[in-house]
Amino acid sequence: MVEWDFLAVFADFDLLMTGLLNTLKVTGLALLFGVPLGLAFALMRLSTNRPLSMIAAFIIEFFRTTPPLVQLFWFFFALPILIDVRMTPFIAAVVTFSIQSSAFFAEIFRGGIQSIDKGQWEGAKAIGMSYSQSMKRIILPQAVKRMIPAFMERSIELLKTTTLVSTVAYADLMFQANDLAQKTFRPLEVYTVVAVMYFVLIFVFSQLSIAVERRLARSGESTVH
Amino acid sequence: MSEIVRIENLHKSFDKLDVLKGIDLSVSAGETIVLLGSSGSGKSTMLRCVNFMEVPSDGRIYLHGDLIGSEQNGRMNYRESELCTLRTRIGMVFQHFNLFPHMTVEQNVMEGQLTVLKRSQTEARDKARAQLERVGLADKALEYPARLSGGQKQRVAIARALAMDPDVMLFDEVTSALDPELVGEVLKTMRQLAEEGMTMLVVTHELGFAYHVANRVLFLSDGAILEQGEPQQVLKAPKTKRMREFLDGHSLFKLPD
Numbered sequence: 042m043v044e045w046d047f048l049a050v051f052a053d054f055d056l057l058m059t060g061l062l063n064t065l066k067v068t069g070l071a072l073l074f075g076v077p078l079g080l081a082f083a084l085m086r087l088s089t090n091r092p093l094s095m096i097a098a099f100i101i102e103f104f105r106t107t108p109p110l111v112q113l114f115w116f117f118f119a120l121p122i123l124i125d126v127r128m129t130p131f132i133a134a135v136v137t138f139s140i141q142s143s144a145f146f147a148e149i150f151r152g153g154i155q156s157i158d159k160g161q162w163e164g165a166k167a168i169g170m171s172y173s174q175s176m177k178r179i180i181l182p183q184a185v186k187r188m189i190p191a192f193m194e195r196s197i198e199l200l201k202t203t204t205l206v207s208t209v210a211y212a213d214l215m216f217q218a219n220d221l222a223q224k225t226f227r228p229l230e231v232y233t234v235v236a237v238m239y240f241v242l243i244f245v246f247s248q249l250s251i252a253v254e255r256r257l258a259r260s261g262e263s264t265v266h
Numbered sequence: 267m268s269e270i271v272r273i274e275n276l277h278k279s280f281d282k283l284d285v286l287k288g289i290d291l292s293v294s295a296g297e298t299i300v301l302l303g304s305s306g307s308g309k310s311t312m313l314r315c316v317n318f319m320e321v322p323s324d325g326r327i328y329l330h331g332d333l334i335g336s337e338q339n340g341r342m343n344y345r346e347s348e349l350c351t352l353r354t355r356i357g358m359v360f361q362h363f364n365l366f367p368h369m370t371v372e373q374n375v376m377e378g379q380l381t382v383l384k385r386s387q388t389e390a391r392d393k394a395r396a397q398l399e400r401v402g403l404a405d406k407a408l409e410y411p412a413r414l415s416g417g418q419k420q421r422v423a424i425a426r427a428l429a430m431d432p433d434v435m436l437f438d439e440v441t442s443a444l445d446p447e448l449v450g451e452v453l454k455t456m457r458q459l460a461e462e463g464m465t466m467l468v469v470t471h472e473l474g475f476a477y478h479v480a481n482r483v484l485f486l487s488d489g490a491i492l493e494q495g496e497p498q499q500v501l502k503a504p505k506t507k508r509m510r511e512f513l514d515g516h517s518l519f520k521l522p523d
């Protein structure tokens with residue numbers, strides 16, 4: 042019979058809280074940079090300028106198909122050899138996950154933009170709006186609404202993937218958990234608590250996203266014209 | 267009457283398909299011209315070339331006597347910014363309305379005024395209200411398009427185009443997607459515009475509208491204008507076999523005697 046003993050875990054709970062904050066920091070920053078970068082890649086990809094579109098397509102495909110752990114190691118260990126930068130685990134993590142998630146966000150943006158009826162472009166064009174005005178005022182606002190479920194799913198995926206940063210010794214939740222498990226000899230309790238923490242975090246986040254979706258659905262209306 | 271639009275030798279082809287094979291037309295101020303023709307005869311393409319939703323393959327288009335674009339080595343060149351400005355002066359209404367669903371009716375009518383004409387909020391709102399009044403929808407200003415009937419949506423689309431103060435309005439089968447009982451309200455709005463002196467180019471299958479409202483009827487066939495003239499003449503005494511066959515196919519819409 043296994044004896045559960047959470048006391049040792051809760052005695053050092055602040056260690057896990059620090060880890061949680063660091064996880065949120067990396068995820069938040071990756072979103073902050075990844076979303077606009079994703080939009081930029083999507084716009085390049087949709088551009089009628091062929092070379093520009095090809096470059097974007099290549100970057101997007103590359104970061105979607107290579108394993109995130111390889112990307113992380115590359116930015117952490119390989120990039121400093123190429124150019125003279127000092128890589129901390131934190132910077133490597135933010136750079137990797139910003140670019141990696143931007144590739145996915147680019148595809149979500151592209152899908153959203155392309156799902157908008159051609160008539161919307163025509164309606165905007167007919168009153169004299171330029172391509173960029175139409176995109177900004179007419180197409181994107183509607184596309185973004187449709188993107189929200191995919192966007193939330195991807196953000197949750199990103200949060201989970203950030204556990205990889207523990208491999209370059211960034212003190213995220215997973216790294217702190219490993220630390221604590223070794224210190225307390227209580228891996229069962231530690232990883233159970235950590236699993237619950239991730240669950241609660243992601244559960245709250247997805248409930249939040251459902252609420253946002255509902256509100257948007259109510260405030261505007263379906264994107265049928 | 268002063269000339270608003272002149273089309274000279276307009277050609278348009280898509281890849282190998284020659285849709286328009288040399289169209290000439292002069293539209294005077296206040297004129298309502300109805301364009302007839304069977305499906306696929308190029309009516310939409312012709313309208314869309316007038317406001318450069320499609321770029322003509324050849325030919326010239328003038329607005330108020332000014333040539334659109336510039337000629338270089340025998341080919342026409344068009345700058346996108348010039349075309350955007352041109353489109354503010356040529357209103358267009360579509361079969362499927364193309365209203366912006368994420369904006370209220372009023373915002374729809376204000377959008378072009380704000381982003382393209384750079385009018386102030388106050389001015390744009392006043393103008394929007396006035397145009398909605400004109401099409402009989404002042405009370406719907408704050409609704410979203412999804413809550414309107416098809417006929418109301420189309421009248422909002424007309425108001426949206428009118429709010430730009432265009433010199434000419436293009437209508438491309440604007441009643442074709444409507445339930446039969448809603449067609450009348452849109453045609454009535456268009457008739458009112460014609461009577462107010464708006465210059466209009468109208469593609470429609472509503473022969474009654476052509477008969478009663480148009481100053482001139484054109485029949486497009488095989489990418490060229492096969493017949494044109496006053497509605498009484500063209501609709502009641504067609505000269506060509508093609509035109510007679512076309513009219514026979516429209517016996518549903520009976521003409522007044």
Ligand SMILES: Nc1ncnc2c1ncn2[C@@H]1O[C@H](COP(=O)(O)OP(=O)(O)O)[C@@H](O)[C@H]1O
Pocket residue numbers: 280283285303304305306307308309310311312
């Ligand atoms: N963007 C396009 N690309 C290729 N073919 C087109 C395009 N637009 C129209 N066409 C073709 O041009 C012809 C005329 O079309 P259209 O002007 O829409 O006719 P109408 O409005 O009289 O029914 C049709 O054969 C149609 O398939």
Ligand SMILES: [Mg+2]
Pocket residue numbers: 309310311439
């Ligand atoms: Mg058509």
